[in-house]
Amino acid sequence: MYNPKSKIATEFIDDTEIQETLAYAAENKANFPLIDQILEKAATLKGLNHREAAVLLECEDPAYLEKIYALAREIKEKNYGNRIVMFAPLYLSNYCVNECRYCPYHHHNKHIARKQLTQEEIVREVVALQDMGHKRLALETGEDPVNCPIDYVLESIKTIYGIKHKNGAIRRVNVNIAATTVENYRKLKEAGIGTYILFQETYHKESYEHLHPTGPKSNYAYHTEAHDRAMQGGIDDVGLGVLFGLELYRYEFAGLLMHAEHLEAVFGVGPHTISVPRVCPADDIDPGEFDNGISDDTFAKIVACIRIAVPYTGMIISTRESQKVRERVLHLGVSQISGGSRTSVGGYVEEEKPEDNSAQFDVSDHRTLDEVVRWLMEMDYVPSFCTACYREGRTGDRFMSLCKAGQIQNCCLPNALMTLKEYLEDYASPETRAVGERLITANIPDVTNPKARQVLVERLEKIAQGERDFRF
Numbered sequence: 001m002y003n004p005k006s007k008i009a010t011e012f013i014d015d016t017e018i019q020e021t022l023a024y025a026a027e028n029k030a031n032f033p034l035i036d037q038i039l040e041k042a043a044t045l046k047g048l049n050h051r052e053a054a055v056l057l058e059c060e061d062p063a064y065l066e067k068i069y070a071l072a073r074e075i076k077e078k079n080y081g082n083r084i085v086m087f088a089p090l091y092l093s094n095y096c097v098n099e100c101r102y103c104p105y106h107h108h109n110k111h112i113a114r115k116q117l118t119q120e121e122i123v124r125e126v127v128a129l130q131d132m133g134h135k136r137l138a139l140e141t142g143e144d145p146v147n148c149p150i151d152y153v154l155e156s157i158k159t160i161y162g163i164k165h166k167n168g169a170i171r172r173v174n175v176n177i178a179a180t181t182v183e184n185y186r187k188l189k190e191a192g193i194g195t196y197i198l199f200q201e202t203y204h205k206e207s208y209e210h211l212h213p214t215g216p217k218s219n220y221a222y223h224t225e226a227h228d229r230a231m232q233g234g235i236d237d238v239g240l241g242v243l244f245g246l247e248l249y250r251y252e253f254a255g256l257l258m259h260a261e262h263l264e265a266v267f268g269v270g271p272h273t274i275s276v277p278r279v280c281p282a283d284d285i286d287p288g289e290f291d292n293g294i295s296d297d298t299f300a301k302i303v304a305c306i307r308i309a310v311p312y313t314g315m316i317i318s319t320r321e322s323q324k325v326r327e328r329v330l331h332l333g334v335s336q337i338s339g340g341s342r343t344s345v346g347g348y349v350e351e352e353k354p355e356d357n358s359a360q361f362d363v364s365d366h367r368t369l370d371e372v373v374r375w376l377m378e379m380d381y382v383p384s385f386c387t388a389c390y391r392e393g394r395t396g397d398r399f400m401s402l403c404k405a406g407q408i409q410n411c412c413l414p415n416a417l418m419t420l421k422e423y424l425e426d427y428a429s430p431e432t433r434a435v436g437e438r439l440i441t442a443n444i445p446d447v448t449n450p451k452a453r454q455v456l457v458e459r460l461e462k463i464a465q466g467e468r469d470f471r472f
């Protein structure tokens with residue numbers, strides 16, 4: 001029985017409710033008066049429930065599709081302006097006891113090198129990331145209580161926050177590790193993590209069990225209820241995601257939104273981020289084996305419909321996607337992207353030997369961070385290295401509060417411009433710096449509050465003189 005407030009996975013992700021939602025969406029996909037009503041509601045930035053959003057996703061009428069894309073762009077612009085938050089993944093360990101059929105780290109894959117970074121190696125990786133200009137990391141590990149216990153992860157976080165190299169600093173460490181206990185989540189919170197991210201992979205229980213035949217991750221309920229435990233452990237910011245291509249995308253889309261509604265219903269705050277990875281090639285993995293792959297057009301439609309349904313949730317896209325696809329979905333709702341990523345353990349310091357094969361997936365976007373930053377700026381986006389809210393203790397629904405208080409232009413934008421200025425001073429190539437300086441000058445007038453604008457100008461000057469780490 002569907003109940004968003006239930007703590008039981010199969011009740012808040014109720015299969016019957018999803019099937020009925022899909023049937024409702026199919027029946028109403030050309031019900032234009034209803035679609036108009038849904039679009040009107042969404043335009044007020046109140047978000048949509050999973051049934052309403054599913055109707056939009058099902059709609060195929062070209063004129064209405066244009067309206068959906070236009071609204072997604074409008075919401076993106078209103079809530080996020082032209083800022084794009086930058087981050088990089090850091091792979092600590094690829095030991096794993098699970099047998100996920102879509103991931104090369106699965107336990108029985110004998111032809112990849114298993115590695116775990118020592119604390120000294122972590123320092124070297126993080127120094128390399130700092131030298132690129134990164135301030136925000138997403139830690140990634142496989143699940144292995146013996147080779148990669150929680151204490152190792154905690155020690156690694158401490159190491160990372162403690163590294164001070166030139167003007168570099170990692171100011172926010174997000175963590176993407178396996179589902180764990182409330183007690184361990186509490187420890188992660190105490191270690192100062194930003195967002196805890198866990199992908200569901202698929203919400204379809206039967207497929208989930210087929211795709212995860214053995215290991216702790218094979219327990220659908222334990223995995224699906226993990227975000228609840230994280231929030232019980234005091235982590236306010238949690239990230240959701242599915243791996244598109246494993247199951248029917250319509251099913252995953254409804255499940256994802258139901259999961260967001262569940263968090264909102266129980267904890268009063270929805271997910272901080274939603275990630276939208278697609279299955280892609282890797283050692284031992286052929287995406288062709290999964291017959292639910294989605295086209296670039298469908299992918300763009302999913303991103304637009306998520307943007308409309310959960311207007312205050314950040315959306316993340318990785319270097320799994322090509323430059324072309326990334327460019328398309330940035331306009332429709334994605335607010336965070338990775339740049340210059342390495343998806344192998346130790347990959348930032350050393351190019352991996354081909355025989356090691358320790359990457360979790362093949363990267364499609366191979367550009368350096370400098371190139372990604374310049375590319376964004378040439379499209380008039382402001383790459384942001386801002387971590388202010390986390391460091392000011394503004395967690396949970398603070399982005400929504402900032403939006404509602406109309407403070408995006410006077411808080412997020414100046415923070416983005418100041419962190420971009422730091423990047424330009426410390427790490428950018430001359431060409432990128434020139435583009436960036438012009439962009440900053442052009443964006444200053446958009447800070448509407450005269451006092452904030454004046455403070456911003458003063459701080460930009462101080463950054464040019466060598467001071468660092470200002471924030472609103």
Ligand code: SF4
Binds near residue numbers: 141
């Ligand atoms: S997806 Fe995660 S849990 Fe599954 S095999 Fe890969 S690293 Fe292990």
Ligand code: SF4
Binds near residue numbers: 390411
């Ligand atoms: S001020 Fe807060 S909400 Fe705005 S960009 Fe920075 S971290 Fe995000």
